[in-house]
Amino acid sequence: MTSETREQSSAAPIVIVGSGLAGYSLAREFRKLDTDTPLMLITADDGTSYSKPMLSTGFSKGKTAAELAQADAGAMAEQLQMDIRTSTRITGIDTDAHELQIGSERLPYRKLVLATGAEVITLDLSGSGAGEVLSINDLSDYQRFRERLPEAGRVVILGAGLIGCEFANDLRNGGYQVSLVAPSVQVMPGLLPDEAAGAVQDALAQEGVSLHLGTTAERIDRIGTELSVTLASGEVLTADLVVSAVGLRPRTALARAAGLSTGHGIAVNRAQETSAPDVYALGDGAEVDGLVLMYVLPLMASARALAKTLAGERTEVRWGAMPVMVKTPCCPTAVCPPLSGAEGSWESQRQGNSVKAVFRDAGGRLLGFALTGDAALEKQALTRELPPIHS
Ligand SMILES: Cc1cc2nc3c(=O)[nH]c(=O)nc-3n(C[C@H](O)[C@H](O)[C@H](O)COP(=O)(O)OP(=O)(O)OC[C@H]3O[C@@H](n4cnc5c(N)ncnc54)[C@H](O)[C@@H]3O)c2cc1C
Incomplete structure (x- = not known):
């Protein structure tokens, strides 16, 4: 960095890109520590x-997109004493010059x-209706989803x-006929061990959800007012709306193009520092x-630690054990999966929809759990027994 660049960037703002829970949580935590920068x-x-998280429970609560909105950008700017630029996509980062690129505009940053x-993973589907598949990953997606959802x-x-x-x-709670299609032989593979997944599957089926597991959608065709979904199994489902929930992957293109280290996501250490200074x-x-x-809990812990770092006290995040609640009221589920590579085995007990599955190492130490139905009430007690992710 030249001395001219250093001078320019020290007068520039701290810039946060993104107004999701991570961006706003960080701004909120930072303003608790620093009201001037x-x-x-x-x-x-x-x-x-x-x-x-409200997007996937908003329908049966009767919430429109406007009702899920907590505050608009103007109110957030005032509350957090910050400038907010909306509908503005960052197109590049010059990490040497400490500048962001927005098309041809250049904007200096201090940090x-x-x-x-x-971003959502999109499926490669054929057929005349393939372009009509909806994914729901933000409030505007939710609004489109609500507009496209027919009365019944x-x-x-x-x-x-x-x-x-x-x-x-x-x-299903909202009165729709629902079919769930997935290539896995169980629901939530990678998150739930099979017995806990079985309890959720049985509960969804009892609610009237039609499960089509072990197969995939191959083509979607618009036929008059209906969509026809052809599965690899040969079955054909008729729908008014098709929603894709096949997964999300971290947005890394901007960081990668700027020369930052990336892996599955933008690579940072526990102080949330990327490979580029500031x-x-x-x-x-x-x-x-x-x-x-x-998930929300990890990003909140990261926001608290990073706010301290930005306020001058370099702080590493310490993630404790963080269970996830799956919002399936037909079978309440709490899960804290073992970290990938953890050695041990699952043991489970099932009574109806109530499953207590625990993952222990050879010495009997609890490393993960999955709880469904009434057993989900044991979430807090088991979480206390788990080792933190970062000791
Ligand atoms: C339907 C659903 C239900 C969920 N339920 C739960 C739950 O029950 N519990 C739980 O813990 N987690 C849940 N999650 C996950 C949780 O919601 C996320 O972990 C969290 O919201 C991620 O927040 P974020 O700020 O990192 O990302 P996002 O909310 O995706 O925000 C990213 C922001 O970056 C902006 N952006 C991206 N690229 C650019 C660019 N180039 N220039 C400018 N701006 C850019 C976007 O416009 C957006 O404002 C759920 C997720 C979904 C989709």
Whole structure:
């Protein structure tokens, strides 16, 4: 960095890119510690503050997109004493010059935080209706989804991960005929051991969700007012709406193009520092010390630590054990999966929809759990027994 660049960037604001839970949580935590340093948030969307987990339970609660919005960008700017630029996409980062690129515009930063989240994985589907498949990953997607949802009807959901199962339960509660299609032989593979997944599957089926596991959608055709979904198994489902919930992946293109290290996400250490000086990342887009955890609790802990760092006290995040609640009211589920590579085995007990599955190492130490139905009440006690992710 030249002395001219140093002078320019020390007068520039701290810039946060992204107005999701990560970007706004960080701004909130930072303002608790520092009310003077200029702060700017730049976001590709309209900057509305909302809680993304509400998107998959909003329908049966009768919430429109406007009702899920907590505050608009103007209110957030005032509350957090920051400039907010909405509908503005960052197109490049010059880490040497400490400048952001927005098309041909160049904007200096003192420190930069990438809170750019994750993007939906899109399926390669054929057929005349393939372009009509909806994914729901932000408030404007939710608004489109609510507008396209007919009064009553048939919805096919592609993907039986946490989000697919939550949408299935929510729409079924809202009176829709719901079919859930996924290549895995169980719901939430990778998150739930098979017995716990079996309990959720049975509960969804009892609610009337039609499960099509071990197969995939191959083509979607529009036939008059209906969509026809052809599965690899040969079965054909008829739908009014098709929702894809096949997964998300961290947005890394911007960071990669700027020469930052990336893996599954934007690579950062426990102080959320990327490979470039004065550039940080947190939230769904970040891979923290090798781990990508796309949930709210990890990003909140990261926001608290990073706020301290930005305020002058370099702080590493310490993630404790962080269970995830799956919002399937037909079978409440709490899960804290063992970290990948953990050695041990699952043991489970089942009574109806109630499953207690625990993952222990050879010495009997608890390393993970999955609880469904009434057993989910044991979540707190078991979480206390788990070792933290970062000791
Ligand atoms: C339906 C659903 C239900 C969920 N339920 C739960 C749950 O129950 N519990 C739980 O813990 N987690 C849940 N999650 C996950 C949780 O919501 C996310 O971990 C969290 O919201 C991620 O926040 P984020 O700020 O990192 O990303 P995002 O909310 O994706 O925000 C990214 C921001 O970056 C902006 N952006 C991206 N690229 C650019 C660019 N180039 N220039 C400018 N701006 C840019 C976007 O416009 C956006 O404002 C759920 C997720 C979904 C989709």
